[in-house]
Structure formats: structure tokens, C-alpha cells
Amino acid sequence: MNRHLHYFVLFAFFSLAGSTAYAQFPYFESFRTSSRNGIILGGEPSAFLTAGGNSANGGTPIDKEGDGYLRLTNATQNQKGYAYSTSSFPSVRGLKVEFEYYIYG
Structure with a gap:
């Protein structure tokens, strides 16, 4: 009898002690490149990435690769x-979204 009680207590403990683990959302985009x-x-006009070769009109990049941003509009x-x-x-x-933004102009 004592042995069965021991197993029951262990089973109850491990059944009730478990906690729900939530996974982090697997998507991240920094827009830095x-x-x-x-x-x-x-x-x-279209939004664009300021790093690399993606400047406003396909010209010279505004920021170096790794230091860019997503620019939605110009200062007009x-x-x-x-995006x-x-x-x-x-x-x-549900969905949790976090972002930083800057305002110029």
C-alpha cells in the first residue's frame, strides 16, 4: 500500500508541476541591410531600405550596409x-509586434 501511495504522490507531483512553455515568435527583421x-x-513614392544599393531612386546608398533603416516616406x-x-x-x-521609429523633417 505504501509503495502505491509513493508512486501516486510522484505521479501527482510531476503532473501538476509542469508549466506551459511559450515559444518566441520565429520571425525578426531589422531592416539594417x-x-x-x-x-x-x-x-x-515606394518605401525603401536605406542601406546598400537601395536608396530613394536607385542611386547612391544613404547608409552603409548594416546601418540602414526602412524609410516609408520622405520629408514631404x-x-x-x-511594408x-x-x-x-x-x-x-495573438500577435505581439515591437518596432522603433524615427521622425525627420
């Missing part, structure tokens, strides 16, 4: 820019 795998940029009025990912992901528990 000229690479934009799976990212669509658009708008009027009546513009729109956007979205073509990657799919599960959102059963």
Missing part, C-alpha cells in the same frame, strides 16, 4: 509608404 527576403515595399507631405511580410505564421495566441 539591403536584403529584404519576403518583404514587400510599396507606396507613393501627401506621401504613403508600406509587409509574405511569411505565414500561426496566430492562435
Whole structure:
């Protein structure tokens, strides 16, 4: 009897002691480089990455590779820019998005 009680207590402890582990969202994009795998940029004029060879009109890069940003608009009025990912992901528990932004002009 004592042996069965011992096993029951161990079983109950390990059954109740488990905790739920949540995985981190597996997607991260810094927009620091000229690479934009799976990212669509658009708008009027189109949004662009400032690093590498992706400056406003395909000219000289604004920032060096690794120090760039996603620029949605320039410092003028009546513009729109956007960026979205073509990657799919599960959102059963919702979605948490964090980002930094800068305002110039």
C-alpha cells in the first residue's frame, strides 16, 4: 500500500508541476541591410531600405550596409509608404509586434 501511495504522490507531483512553455515568435527583421527576403515595399513614392544599393531612386546608398533603416516616406507631405511580410505564421495566441521609429523633417 505504501509503495502505491509513493508512486501516486510522484505521479501527482510531476503532473501538476509542469508549466506551459511559450515559444518566441520565429520571425525578426531589422531592416539594417539591403536584403529584404519576403518583404514587400510599396507606396507613393515606394518605401525603401536605406542601406546598400537601395536608396530613394536607385542611386547612391544613404547608409552603409548594416546601418540602414526602412524609410516609408520622405520629408514631404501627401506621401504613403508600406511594408509587409509574405511569411505565414500561426496566430492562435495573438500577435505581439515591437518596432522603433524615427521622425525627420
